């Protein structure tokens with residue numbers, strides 16, 4: 001039986017591995033390696049439980065560090081695991097440091113690499129994720145893209161068409177499967193919001209690491225909260241920076257702990273507007289038809305702007321406020337869900353892997 005080893009490490013990886021792992025359940029031997037990039041219960045364990053993922057077989061426990069230290073530690077600790085496990089193929093997900101570190105180790109050991117969520121480009125090399133995407137795609141043997149722009153980007157970088165497969169969006173597979181399990185009334189009570197609210201997430205270094213930028217964003221959110229109740233589940237990086245600033249939120253701006261997958265999905269589904277700098281949330285709001293305002297100048301997910309509900313405002317806070325008004329007035333309407341964001345991307349990936357099994361074994 002083909003042995004497929006999945007490497008995950010950070011919060012946005014888990015909802016991507018889950019549908020692939022499920023689809024391969026009867027067709028392959030599978031091993032999950034968690035790098036330990038994210039280690040808090042609320043950043044990791046809760047997602048494994050809610051997504052019905054088995055516990056990782058191996059945890060490399062690398063923890064936090066600079067980019068070089070974190071990536072290097074993952075490489076050092078993963079190499080002996082791969083030598084011992086001898087997988088036929090390694091699957092890596094998205095664009096986090098764990099993704100590129102695993103791809104680099106596999107490429108030197110001549111282990112075939114499948115990259116799930118390949119081909120996305122923001123063309124902003126100041127984002128660490130963009131470096132991770134370009135390097136991972138250059139090394140991957142199989143590139144599974146979520147949308148046609150991914151195929152175009154890879155072709156422009158000279159990556160052979162034969163390696164690239166447009167499969168759709170695995171993150172939306174998880175959303176479609178678990179949306180019926182969410183409990184929006186309970187979650188709204190839990191975080192203390194009523195029927196109409198805005199939902200905020202921010203964690204990009206470019207938004208939260210510079211005190212002046214973060215202060216401007218927080219002051220804008222405090223102002224917006226007078227217009228609409230706002231809930232802001234905070235990433236640990238953001239919580240630390242907000243604490244350093246000594247910011248005290250007004251009562252209608254609720255700063256809460258990171259939420260589980262089901263809880264966050266429940267809030268996204270109910271929110272009047274979502275303000276974010278996350279990549280995955282741009283996609284989820286597009287699928288749900290909820291207006292999304294992205295506090296970034298670029299996106300690696302352009303279909304969320306051209307087809308979906310997303311608008312980029314950078315750190316222009318006047319624009320952010322006017323976009324919130326448009327959304328609350330119902331003037332930002334849902335257009336369409338991108339092709340193949342249909343709940344079957346994981347099965348397509350599994351089908352392609354199993355069809356190639358004879359090449360590897």
Ligand code: UD1
Pocket residue numbers: 010011012037038039040043064065095096097098128129203235236237
């Ligand atoms: C990482 C990804 C980013 C992704 C994000 C999702 C990279 C380069 N960045 O950013 O693309 O959008 O995850 O969350 O891989 N921390 C904790 N507990 C944890 C994990 C982190 O407290 O479980 C704190 C630590 O102080 C750490 C900081 O958060 O230094 C940043 O963590 P790190 O994994 O370096 O990057 P993220 O900002 O989470």
